[in-house]
Amino acid sequence: MAITTSAPGKLMLFGEHAVVYGYPCIVTAVDQRVYVTVEKNGSDALYLEAPDLGLMAYSKTIADLGNKDVPKSVAFIEMLYKRFLEQYPQDRGIIVKTKSDFSSSFGFGSSSAVTVAFAKALMVLYEIDLTNKQLFDMCYQAVLDVQGVGSGFDLAAAIWGGTLFYEPPAKTVETIDIDGMAIIVGYTGIKADTATIVRMVGEMRRQQPMVDGTMKEIGDLTQTARQLIVERNWEHLGTLMDNNQALLQQLDVSTDRLEELIQAAHQAQAFGAKLSGAGGGDCMIAMALKQNQQAIETAIESVHGEVMHVSINAEGVRVE
Ligand code: MEV
Numbered sequence: 001m002a003i004t005t006s007a008p009g010k011l012m013l014f015g016e017h018a019v020v021y022g023y024p025c026i027v028t029a030v031d032q033r034v035y036v037t038v039e040k041n042g043s044d045a046l047y048l049e050a051p052d053l054g055l056m057a058y059s060k061t062i063a064d065l066g067n068k069d070v071p072k073s074v075a076f077i078e079m080l081y082k083r084f085l086e087q088y089p090q091d092r093g094i095i096v097k098t099k100s101d102f103s104s105s106f107g108f109g110s111s112s113a114v115t116v117a118f119a120k121a122l123m124v125l126y127e128i129d130l131t132n133k134q135l136f137d138m139c140y141q142a143v144l145d146v147q148g149v150g151s152g153f154d155l156a157a158a159i160w161g162g163t164l165f166y167e168p169p170a171k172t173v174e175t176i177d178i179d180g181m182a183i184i185v186g187y188t189g190i191k192a193d194t195a196t197i198v199r200m201v202g203e204m205r206r207q208q209p210m211v212d213g214t215m216k217e218i219g220d221l222t223q224t225a226r227q228l229i230v231e232r233n234w235e236h237l238g239t240l241m242d243n244n245q246a247l248l249q250q251l252d253v254s255t256d257r258l259e260e261l262i263q264a265a266h267q268a269q270a271f272g273a274k275l276s277g278a279g280g281g282d283c284m285i286a287m288a289l290k291q292n293q294q295a296i297e298t299a300i301e302s303v304h305g306e307v308m309h310v311s312i313n314a315e316g317v318r319v320e
Contacts, residue, residue, distance in 0.1 A: 002039040003124045007117040008032065008314040009101075009108030010157035011185065011285060012276045013178075014244055015222040017201050017251055019151040019168055021212075023219030026226060027153050028163040028178065029314040032102040034113035038094050038121040045093040046081055048074055052100040062093055066145075073104075076115045080142035084122050087138070094125070105191040106308060107282030111146075112154035115139045120317045132159050135317075136170045147195040149202070161316025165226050176226060181234045182293040183285055183312055184265065186305035188257040190281030197278040201251050211251065218247050238271020238287050245274035253279030261305040268292065268299035283308065 008029040015025025041047060046065065048058040053073035060068075065082040077096060096118065104110040119139050123130055130138070136159055140152045151168040165174040205211040221240055228237040245262065248254055258275045265273040265286035273286035284305075286296055297307045 001125075002037050003121045004035060004037040004320040005117045005121040005124065005317060006033040006035045006320055007113040007120070007158040007317040008161060009034070009106075009110065009113050010154050011108070011183070011283070011310070011312065012153070013163070013183075013285070014225045014240070015218055016275075016277060016279070017198070017248070017253065018215040018218035018222070019153055019166070020149065020198055020202075021205075021215050022168060023215060024165060024167045024172065024222050024226075025151070025153050026163065026165055026176070026222060026229075027157045028183075028312040029157045029161040029316060030108060030310040030312055031314040032108055032310055033314075034101070034110055034117050035099040035320065036114060036117040036121050037097040038118070038125050040125065041093050041095050043093050044091065046078065047093065047095045048077060048098075049096070050074065050077075050098040052098065053104070062091075075146045076111045076142060077118050079145040080115050080118055080139065081122075083138055083142050083145070084119070088126060088128060090126070094122075106187055107192065107194070107277040108310075109154040109158065112139070112143065113158045115142055116155055116158035116317050120319070124319055132173075133170060135159055140169055149195055149198045157316075159316050162313050176229055178229050178313065180232060181237075181271075182288050182290045184270070184288065184293055184296045184300065185276070185308040185310055186261040186265070186284050186286070186300040187308050188255070188261060188281050188283070189304070189306060190255070190257060192278055192280035192282045194278040197253055197280045201253065204251065214247050214250050218244060221247070234287065234289070235271050241272030241274045241285075241287055245272075248275055248279060251279075255279070255281060257281065258284050260303050261300050262286070264299040264303045264305070265296050268296040270296050
């Protein structure tokens, strides 16, 4: 019996970087999904086919999971499987196939989505009942095994879906209703490595005590943003986006390309705009009235940004 699951990617709206240090963030799940199919096999190995990750036939015996060279592209699946087997031992292996609606380059969180979809598929395959929080804890452990850093906000978006006010590590996961405004996403064309940038900011924080103040300001601003979303005060929320961007500039994670796209969005009447995610490249987001969406998209394209057509508030992990 084969089980197929899927989980959504994410977009960070407010609070990136500060969330690594315990402050809240606001994240929304996007309708770009990663699909995982698992099936038991008769051998003692994990077989993996992930053409979107450039892998056609990867295999590893259960005894060897996590040892020897683990290619970066399969690390999340392999470590999750290892953690899963520690809790729920099995002597026979599985075949795993993955497929993605989006490229891992955009910063939409393909690693977290694949980790969550895979974990959910294992639960269903072995008929194990877990709460969302238990599923989160297992996935978060695997992510820390692989990259050592991260707040888990992307896993929460992949599990719960919707738009979330999140405090790490899933201490608070609160759904907020954000319908009524347009979010425009522009890709810079530059792939950034999240773990490297998070470490760089961590180093800056160790060397410059004032960085703690910046993190706190981002945290406070995120609390206000949540309130403004409840009040549907989009104009003021846009100003907060700009303020959030200014604080991210202080952390030195914005780039000329991001600034160019952000400025183009402003000139086309966006309420606000900022980078989304770790920075260093990847995507920016702008917030606007729906009637201004097209003009903002054209402005982003005019500076050679790639407009990503995504819907926010997507459903969390599910069985297909
Ligand atoms: C990266 O998309 C967002 C960061 O806050 C890292 C994290 O929360 O894990 C920079």
